[in-house]
Amino acid sequence: MQTVLEVEGLAGGYGPMQVLWDVAVKVGESETVVLLGPNGAGKTTLLKSLVGLQPLRGGEVAFRGERIERLRTDQRIRLGISFMTEMGVFTNLSVEENLFLGGYHQPPETTKARAEEFLRLFPDLAAQRRHHAGALSGGQRKMLGVAKALVANPRLVIMDEPSSGLSPRFVGEVVKMLARFRTEGTSFLIAEQNVKFLEIADRVYVLDGGRIGFSGTVEELRQNEAIREAYFGLKGH
Numbered sequence: 001m002q003t004v005l006e007v008e009g010l011a012g013g014y015g016p017m018q019v020l021w022d023v024a025v026k027v028g029e030s031e032t033v034v035l036l037g038p039n040g041a042g043k044t045t046l047l048k049s050l051v052g053l054q055p056l057r058g059g060e061v062a063f064r065g066e067r068i069e070r071l072r073t074d075q076r077i078r079l080g081i082s083f084m085t086e087m088g089v090f091t092n093l094s095v096e097e098n099l100f101l102g103g104y105h106q107p108p109e110t111t112k113a114r115a116e117e118f119l120r121l122f123p124d125l126a127a128q129r130r131h132h133a134g135a136l137s138g139g140q141r142k143m144l145g146v147a148k149a150l151v152a153n154p155r156l157v158i159m160d161e162p163s164s165g166l167s168p169r170f171v172g173e174v175v176k177m178l179a180r181f182r183t184e185g186t187s188f189l190i191a192e193q194n195v196k197f198l199e200i201a202d203r204v205y206v207l208d209g210g211r212i213g214f215s216g217t218v219e220e221l222r223q224n225e226a227i228r229e230a231y232f233g234l235k236g237h
């Protein structure tokens with residue numbers, strides 16, 4: 001399998017505080033990798049470092065064989081990386097505007113055609129296409145966030161806690177939706193606390209206290225006593 005993203009020895013932090021230590025992560029072509037970790041583990045900091053929104057203190061980031069850690073965020077996006085923040089959408093823009101923004105760097109006709117495809121798939125969103133995204137339900141907002149992240153046909157989608165703020169029913173819907181789009185040959189790196197996302201994971205990393213404490217398959221994760229207690233004992237999905 002071809003490697004799409006390769007992170008080595010990544011260090012990061014804020015002011016005097018170091019948050020990430022020697023982080024190594026790999027994502028292969030068409031692979032879905034889930035980055036599990038509790039609140040404050042450093043997941044958001046790591047994802048922001050990968051897309052250039054947070055400066056690195058050390059380490060390397062390669063995307064499809066090319067070193068990208070010195071590139072600006074817009075340059076990384078043009079290479080085919082898409083980032084869905086925890087909020088997912090701009091609440092003060094309309095549904096349509098959010099979708100168009102997701103593909104701002106490609107020809108407008110391409111973005112328009114793909115946005116229409118998504119709107120056909122999600123009649124709920126289509127019915128509210130000119131409404132502010134802030135007026136959507138939490139679940140619809142996430143759907144829009146995923147559509148926005150996918151509208152430019154990226155090679156790699158990086159998602160920060162797509163489950164945040166969602167009821168368990170909507171978490172299930174988002175997982176289902178992602179399962180559907182996984183078949184398109186896109187790779188996903190999803191930071192989550194919710195183990196429901198393991199249903200669509202090919203591999204898992206656990207980030208704890210800023211270090212990768214586990215790396216392996218979902219099956220291996222389930223067999224790991226300490227992790228089972230920490231994640232499956234409490235969350236029990």
Ligand code: ATP
Nearest residue numbers: 014017019037038039040041042043044045046161
């Ligand atoms: P959460 O699920 O709560 O978002 P996380 O795993 O994404 O957790 P981060 O948001 O990356 O974790 O935070 C890691 C650590 O860095 C925490 O101790 C947090 O307080 C700190 N931190 C995050 N953002 C900043 C910032 N802008 N300035 C200073 N410290 C920060």
